[in-house]
Amino acid sequence: xxxxxxxxxxxxLLASFPTWAQVAQFPIVKGYGGIFEIPDATxxxxxxxxxxxxxxxxxxxxxxxxxxxxxxxxxRLMNLHGLAGVPKERxxxxxxxxxxxxxxxxxxxxxxxxxxxxxxxLKVLDALKEGGAEILVCGQSLIARGFTKEDLWPDVVLxxxxxxxxxxxxxxxxxxxxx
Numbered sequence: 747x748x749x750x751x752x753x754x755x756x757x758x759l760l761a762s763f764p765t766w767a768q769v770a771q772f773p774i775v776k777g778y779g780g781i782f783e784i785p786d787a788t789x790x791x792x793x794x795x796x797x798x799x800x801x802x803x804x805x806x807x808x809x810x811x812x813x814x815x816x817x818x819x820x821x822r823l824m825n826l827h828g829l830a831g832v833p834k835e836r837x838x839x840x841x842x843x844x845x846x847x848x849x850x851x852x853x854x855x856x857x858x859x860x861x862x863x864x865x866x867x868l869k870v871l872d873a874l875k876e877g878g879a880e881i882l883v884c885g886q887s888l889i890a891r892g893f894t895k896e897d898l899w900p901d902v903v904l905x906x907x908x909x910x911x912x913x914x915x916x917x918x919x920x921x922x923x924x925x
Contacts (some may be wrong), residue, residue: 768782768783770782771783771825771829772821772825773825773828773829774824774825774827774828774834774837774877774878775820775821775824775825775870775873775874775876775877775879776873776876776877777869777873778813778818778821778869778870778873778874779818779819779820779821779822779823779824779825780822780825781822781825781826781829783829790830790831791826791827791830791831791832792832793830793831793832793833793836795832795836796836796838797827797832797836797837797838797839797921798838798915798918798919798920798921799823799837799838799839799840799920799921799923800840800842800911800912800915800916800920800921800922800923801820801823801839801840801841801842801922801923801924801925802842802844802908802912802922802923802924802925803816803817803820803841803842803843803844803847803850803925804844804845804846804847804924804925805845805846805847805925806845806846806847806848806849806850807849807850807867810849810857810860810861810863811861811863811866812866813866813867813870814847814850814867816847816850816925817847817850817867817870817871817874818870819925820839820841820874820879820925821870821873821874821877823839823923824837824839824874824877824878824879834877834878835878837878838878838920839874839878839879839880840879840880840882840911840915840920841874841879841880841881841882842882842883842884842905842908842911842912843881843882843883843884843887843902844883844884844886844887844907844908845884845887848883848884848887848888848891848893849861849891850865850867851867851871851881851883851898851899851902852865852893852897852898852899853865853868853897853898853899853900854868855897856893856897856898865899867899868899871899871901871902872901875901880903881899881901881902881903882902882903882904882905882911883895883898883902883903883904883905884905884907884908884911885904885905885906885907886906886907886908886909887908888904
């Protein structure tokens with residue numbers, strides 16, 4: 747009986763191995779926002795659609811020495827679409843950074859001044875750009891915090907405001923998500 751129970755447990759473990767042994771995948775944003783295939787999922791993005799997504803990124807990092815989980819969540823969003831077969835060319839993501847998230851896009855020098863560590867988000871921002879995302883910063887939030895465009899990650903686009911960016915892109919069919 748004990749031998750049969752051990753044999754059953756062994757086969758049960760073997761059968762569940764593919765589920766818990768998955769390796770994170772990065773189909774669009776390389777190295778960040780790792781996601782997992784869900785083979786039984788019936789609700790999936792449609793690869794034939796154009797996805798227009800405006801991310802309202804307002805949340806800062808809990809720990810400035812670690813990647814802002816909301817910046818990484820943008821990478822997850824893009825990778826989830828990619829894993830479902832949505833080509834990079836059909837995924838239009840604009841991230842508008844404002845509020846407390848502005849600190850996440852500071853260059854290393856300004857980040858060092860404030861947090862005494864290099865900015866861990868810059869590599870994620872580079873990977874997001876490489877994946878096709880456009881990163882914008884709210885000019886109003888920038889001024890309110892005493893920063894200039896020169897204090898930021900060099901590839902950020904300066905927007906008049908988050909509010910006007912939303913009112914510009916939502917009528918164009920962009921879905922707005924808030925992180």
